[in-house]
Amino acid sequence: MTWCPIKIISTGMMKEVNRVEMAIQESLSGQSCALISGGDPGIYAMAGLVFEICQKKGIPLFRPVSSKNLTTVPTGQRPARSLDTENGLTLEIVPGIPALAAGAALAGAPLTHDFAAISLSDLLTKWETIEKRITCAAMADFVIVIYNPRSRKRTWQLERARELILAHRDKATPVAVVTGAMRENQEIVFTRLDQLHTAAIGMQTVLFIGSSATAIYMDFIFTPRGYTDKYTVMTGMASLQAGNPDQEAT
């Protein structure tokens, strides 16, 4: 084995544009470069910014040669794929476990049915757009996953979101407040919709606000898909019999 020296480039928090530009520059100079995100790089994270910057700068992007079975509808907007990446970047996005999946696993199973993910950060998005999304998600009875609920500077948005959701959903709706999921400092707090603003919430917190179907059992929350309404589950622990499970349920 050969020891590979690794160069680590880091920027402070909140320097996302700088950090991504530096990663792109490093790759263009001929180095392999990994841009690291917590969770999944494509869910509220840096993968999108790579595309934003490359598009603005006109940097061609290619998939690794190992990418198989890529079919695209011809639009005339894309160059032919090429192995010659001297004038562009070869980009591979490696998926991970997003905070919504890690947090859900700790809370129980809130996301086994339809859900919406909404960031409350209005630094890059107009608040009116965020309000509309919250209201529509509440009306449609989605389980709602809230990213970026509060920060030092953004203090009132979660309280406003709570009001908007309460207009369409029961005040006792179960809520899981998960901070630092799967990390040393992980913490789960269960509460209800009308009290969610009182929970301790930080930058690593993701909230899960139940739909009308979301239930509490023991110290877990879950959203049933309705199997046990459709199929008979025998009560009594010893039973293995189910009513009529011979149907597709997906």
Add this chain to the structure above:
Amino acid sequence: MTWCPIKIISTGMMKEVNRVEMAIQESLSGQSCALISGGDPGIYAMAGLVFEICQKKGIPLFRPVSSKNLTTVPTGQRPARSLDTENGLTLEIVPGIPALAAGAALAGAPLTHDFAAISLSDLLTKWETIEKRITCAAMADFVIVIYNPRSRKRTWQLERARELILAHRDKATPVAVVTGAMRENQEIVFTRLDQLHTAAIGMQTVLFIGSSATAIYMDFIFTPRGYTDKYTVMTGMASLQAGNPDQEAT
């Protein structure tokens, strides 16, 4: 090392209730048992059904003793936690990479901003509920992730979903149709909203329907969060300068 014999219990497709009941029964009999899902067990998968069945049967659930920092608001509905799990199950949900994260990584970065996940399966959910969710998600300009778009028996739902979304969204909206993400048979097809019903779609397909902001660049789709609108990105590949990234952008 001791060799551990492993017992594999499997049922056919569409026998979810049977399968989960067998796993619960195995655990209650004193064996360690892992219930395996593709992707993430909590996103449109079997974790929810474990809770459904345990609740119906009154089987107490406990977290592993290693679970730290669990705080719950007392509701009187939960038993005290106990190490004596003879009369119940100790349950740990291990998160994974959901199809929406794996598919998004192949398609580009469609989920870097708010999105809604909707299953088109009306076997356990009323179609009116699904229609309302599709319409609300389209109105709110969410990126829409479609699970279970079509099956042998459910053939018309995707066409109807397309109509509902077209009422609120441009017909040229980019769509990525990802089948078997990260598996041997993976396939990505890029198309547009008004043509999405013509794509080859199966049980392993997840669709990503762009928001009004979702863009195509090369053969990727992505949803910008708006960094490059707010901050100046210098054109020209050599530039590392960004305008004013010294602000929180999350």
